[in-house]
Amino acid sequence: MKERRDIAKKEEKNIEKTRELRSAIPAVDIYENEDEILLHADMPGVLKEDVAVNIDNGTLSLSGVRKLETKGVLKWEEFNDVEYIRSFSIPQTIETEKVEAELKDGVLKLHLPKSEAAKPKQIEIKAA
Amino acid sequence: MFTRMSDIDRMFGAMDLLRNKMGRIFGDFDRSLDYGPGLTLSSSGPRTNLYEDGDTFEIRAEVPGIVKDDLNVSIQGNYLEINGSRSLDTPEGYKIHRAERGTSTFSRSFTLPNDVDAEKVEANLKDGILYLKVPKSEAAKPKQITIR
Numbered sequence: 526m527k528e529r530r531d532i533a534k535k536e537e538k539n540i541e542k543t544r545e546l547r548s549a550i551p552a553v554d555i556y557e558n559e560d561e562i563l564l565h566a567d568m569p570g571v572l573k574e575d576v577a578v579n580i581d582n583g584t585l586s587l588s589g590v591r592k593l594e595t596k597g598v599l600k601w602e603e604f605n606d607v608e609y610i611r612s613f614s615i616p617q618t619i620e621t622e623k624v625e626a627e628l629k630d631g632v633l634k635l636h637l638p639k640s641e642a643a644k645p646k647q648i649e650i651k652a653a
Numbered sequence: 654m655f656t657r658m659s660d661i662d663r664m665f666g667a668m669d670l671l672r673n674k675m676g677r678i679f680g681d682f683d684r685s686l687d688y689g690p691g692l693t694l695s696s697s698g699p700r701t702n703l704y705e706d707g708d709t710f711e712i713r714a715e716v717p718g719i720v721k722d723d724l725n726v727s728i729q730g731n732y733l734e735i736n737g738s739r740s741l742d743t744p745e746g747y748k749i750h751r752a753e754r755g756t757s758t759f760s761r762s763f764t765l766p767n768d769v770d771a772e773k774v775e776a777n778l779k780d781g782i783l784y785l786k787v788p789k790s791e792a793a794k795p796k797q798i799t800i801r
Contacts, residue, residue: 552753552754552755553751553753553754554741554743554749554751554752554753554754555749555750555751556743556744556747556748556749556750557747557748557750558744558746558747558748562750563744563747565718565741565754567717567718567754567781568717568781569715569716569717569780569781569782570715570780570781570782571780571781572780593713593782595702595704596704596706596711597704597705597706597707597709597711598704598705598706599702599703599704600703600704600705600710600766601701601702601703602702602703603700603701603702604700604701604702604713604715605702628780630717630718630719630720630778630780630781631715631716631717631718631780631781631782632717632718632781
């Protein structure tokens, strides 16, 4: 009982928290051909500086923070400042050094090239 | 049953409180913040915000991946309509693993709280968000009144 009381006291002393950034899952499209995997993610309102793409041990994680400046009185609101977060498992055969990313019109486009070894090979049958 | 006037008063006070709370519940349902992915296959249109700043309204809409030629904004009186369509740049010769973003044609319309000046509307498209600055019409602008 004593411990519980201590916890309660601590909470009372806490200063008021400002609004936390909510996280959202961006919608993605994933395409693949023989040379690369393409990933398109919707991140409207996110600036280039606020996007982070990490590839670590077969996991690709995306993060984009949207900070919008607002002015005036809010009449209605359906979207807000948010952090777009999503992770994917990617094959080890992706060449991480050659990954390219571009952000245009609120869409993040990632090019994940496959390593030479992972590309499908046509095997020629020699005539005996 | 009611011995004093203050009992009745208190009862009505409690009823008012309940009514306010109920009103707020429905307000939340009507236009609530939505932290989902936004414009996807199943959504009916882009999400929007409306701000009022003195003599202008600012409307924002989430339109990722839409170029300005595919957007159409029209205003009549205090009625505003945003039309658009999203075509995806699906690359040729690729296998599709996941398609969540979706192509869509949408139309959203609003009735603004005041009449607006359709001639002076500014529309900007930046980073997948459409910003509309709509000035109120002269009659609807707030006026400073001097006290004599």
